[in-house]
Amino acid sequence: xxxxxxxxxxxxxxxxxxxxxxxxxxxxxxxxxxxxxxxxxxxxxxxxxxxxxxxxxxxxxxxxxxxxxxxxxxxxxxxxxxxxxxxxxxxxxxxxxxxxxxxxxxxxxxxxxxxxxxxxxxxxxxxxxxxxxxxxxxxxxxxxxxxxxxxxxxxxxxxxxxxxxxxxxxxxxxxxxxxxxxxxxxxxxxxxxxxxxxxxxxx
Ligand code: GRF
Numbered sequence: 001x002x003x004x005x006x007x008x009x010x011x012x013x014x015x016x017x018x019x020x021x022x023x024x025x026x027x028x029x030x031x032x033x034x035x036x037x038x039x040x041x042x043x044x045x046x047x048x049x050x051x052x053x054x055x056x057x058x059x060x061x062x063x064x065x066x067x068x069x070x071x072x073x074x075x076x077x078x079x080x081x082x083x084x085x086x087x088x089x090x091x092x093x094x095x096x097x098x099x100x101x102x103x104x105x106x107x108x109x110x111x112x113x114x115x116x117x118x119x120x121x122x123x124x125x126x127x128x129x130x131x132x133x134x135x136x137x138x139x140x141x142x143x144x145x146x147x148x149x150x151x152x153x154x155x156x157x158x159x160x161x162x163x164x165x166x167x168x169x170x171x172x173x174x175x176x177x178x179x180x181x182x183x184x185x186x187x188x189x190x191x192x193x194x195x196x197x198x199x200x201x202x203x
Contacts, residue, residue, distance in 0.1 A: 003196075005191070012089050013089075014089060014094040016048055018049040020093075022053055040059065040080060040084040041053075041062070043061065060084070108197045112145045112152070114140065115176070116140070119151075125168075131171060138171065140158055142183055146197070153197050158182045160178055
């Protein structure tokens, strides 16, 4: 599949938690939008705030528990993505690592958002890592997902200052405001064909 498509793009959001990035994406790409719509929200926890938020936006939401069985999760996720005709997957606070086979199948069609200026501070507690390192700015990165953790090619980065006396929560909140701008911007860039992931982007 190659972007741009000659029809509205169909987006899925995978989320595990409160879903504020889902809210930003659902608001930017609502049902019936001529450019792109979020058509499916997949939560790996039944209590994910993202699932009820999806319903509020009129987007179908499915809970697919991860449990200890990643293969089963990925089979079910893959079946849902096909059923809903999804073109682009957006991981938004999805706290699980997908298998190399899954990320290869969706190469160039799966994005993640991370609260640091990658390649700095991948993995958990990125804001805490930034504060411990004493950097004077941080931010967020939307990137293509590959087989690594937070390693894929960056699509959009937005920067924020780290202020004297910042707490982890304060910095996280400042970054989050930029995440909500960065994710829709990155989705637009990918769907317009302005940026591709190196390997497999045209598969
Ligand atoms: C965000 O900080 C995102 O960068 C990280 O997880 C958090 C999810 O927040 N991957 P939300 O559920 O979108 O509010």
